[in-house]
Amino acid sequence: LVCLLVFKMTNFSLKMASANIGVCRSVINIRFAYKFCSQNNIKTKLNLYAQRYSTGIDKSLKPKKSSLFITLAGLGAGALFGAGYSYLTWQTKYLPISNDGVGNIAPVLPNLPDIEISRKINIPTDSSGLQLVLFQYPTCPFCCKVRAFLDYFGISYDVVEVNPVLRQQIKWTEYKKVPVLLAKVDGGYQQLNDSSMIISALTSYLFDKNNNLRDVVKCYPSINYNDDNGIKKSEIMNRYFLMYQGDISDNRTKEEIMEERKWRKWADEVLVHTLSPNVYRTTDEALQSFNWFSEVGEWEKLFSKWEKLLVIYVGAFAMFFIGKNLKKRHNLKEDVRQSLYDECNHWLRVINRKKTPYFGGNEPNLADLAVYGVLSSIEGCEAFQDLLKNTKIGPWYFSMKTHCIEHSGSSSGQGRVTS
Known part of the structure; x- marks a missing residue:
């Protein structure tokens, strides 16, 4: 009897549950359906939900x-x-950048940065009165240009070798390129940035004793601008121009002065871009070049062992890929050696047309020093040996080297040297 009673009560409960589901007029809860209803019931209730919403029977379902x-x-x-x-x-x-006044002038530091001097270049015949500190990479073509200028004119200077990877030695300045030159002036040390500006400013000072170096530097303001891609850049104005208070052209014509300026710019914007793709043409050449840089710069004396190895191997690896990008950017030939040969032959043809030993005539001028300085940066590399074998640049190059070693530009006395 007990079992029969339980069976009837269970059957009655099931019938009541079924009846309640059948007469329910509200929208079923999906979670409840998954737990207590069969799959067919879920489909039925969902269809009912859609029908009621579409016909507008249940307005509460509409958003x-x-x-x-x-x-x-x-x-x-x-x-x-x-x-x-x-x-x-x-x-x-693409909006123009405002440059207050005449632009930004390189600052005058009250004191010399607390950086250890790597070596001193003392020239006994120096009468310039200049006290200079050059921050450089030993084989940077732009740094080599400045050294060629200083050596040729017999100007003493101190050298600070900058670690090309970590660059701790130039953390004191916002200008993060080399060379950077500090010149002792009244009130501190005048900072000069950019190799061509350095050469132009020092030449203007040496040629005209009425010039004050701080005043000369004001003729080379730095301005900011947006390039065609909207990238902010900075440029030093007038960096290829010599600044004289009077007419000190040393009997040169206007055309000769303009030609010198033109070929100084050519060295910076054309010749220099053929170097890296040649020096770092292969991984072996890149590694050989950095080992030579280490030897010339005496990195074993200046940097710790791990810093030296970091610069050599990381630098060589990075420059190998950078060289490939530079090849494309500057539209060099597939055989990048040929691009180097072509530009050097172009330079030699210009000199040959003058029928003089140098572009400046019987003595080098600033254009000669610029081209020599750029090429001297790769003298210990395989690319330079190939250049000597495949062009006739050798006689001019080594004659220029002799002039710099012997400080030939100082023979006529600073203040009236051939530019």
């Missing part, structure tokens, strides 16, 4: 108009804000 409006308004406002911000960002890239 409220206010919610829909707020959603659409938010999306529209976000899209409008994003489009406006993107446009302003794009437009700002």
Whole structure:
């Protein structure tokens, strides 16, 4: 009897549950359906939900108009804000940059930075009165240009070798390139940036004793601008120009002065770009070049062992890939050696047309020193040996080297030297 009673009560409960599900007029809860209903019941109830929503029987199932409006308004406002911000960002890239006054002038430091001097170049015949500190990489073509100038004119200077990877030696300045030159002036040390500006400013000072170095530097302001890609860049104005208070042309014509300026610029913008793809043409050449840089720069004396190895191996690996990019950027020939030969032959043809030993005539001028300085940066590399074998640059190059070693430019006395 007990079993029969339990069976009837269970059967009655099942019938009541089935009846309740059948007459339910509200939308079923999906989670409840998964737990207590069969798969067929879920499909049935979902169909019922869709039918009621589409026919409008149950208005509570439709989204409220206010919610829909707020959603659409938010999306529209976000899209409008994003489009406006993107446009302003794009437009700002191409707006001209304001340069107050005549631009930025290299600062005068009250004291010399607390950096250890790597070595001193003392020239007994130096009468320039200049006290200079050169921050450099030993085989940077632009640093080599400055050294060639100083050596030729017999000017003493101190050297600080900069670690090309870590660059701790130039952390004191916002200008993160080399060379950087510090010159002792009244009130501290005048900073000079950019190799061509350094050479032009020092030449202007040496040629005209009425010039004050701090005043000369003001003729070479730095301005900021956006390039064609919207990237902010800085450029030193007038860096190829010599600044005289009077007419001190040393009997040169205007055309000769302009030609000198033109070929100084050619050395910086054409010749120099053929070097890296040649020096770092292969991984073996890149490693050989950095080992030579280490030898010339005496890195074993200046840097710890791990710093030296870091510079050699990381530098060689990085420059191998950079050399490939530079080859494409400057449209060099597939055989990059040929591009180097072509530019050097071009330079020799210009000198030959003058029928003089140097571009400057019987004595070198600033264009000769610029080209020599750039080429001297690769003298210990395999690319330079190939250059000597495949062109006739050797006689001119080694004659220039002799002039620099012997300080030939100082023979006529600083203040009236051939430019």
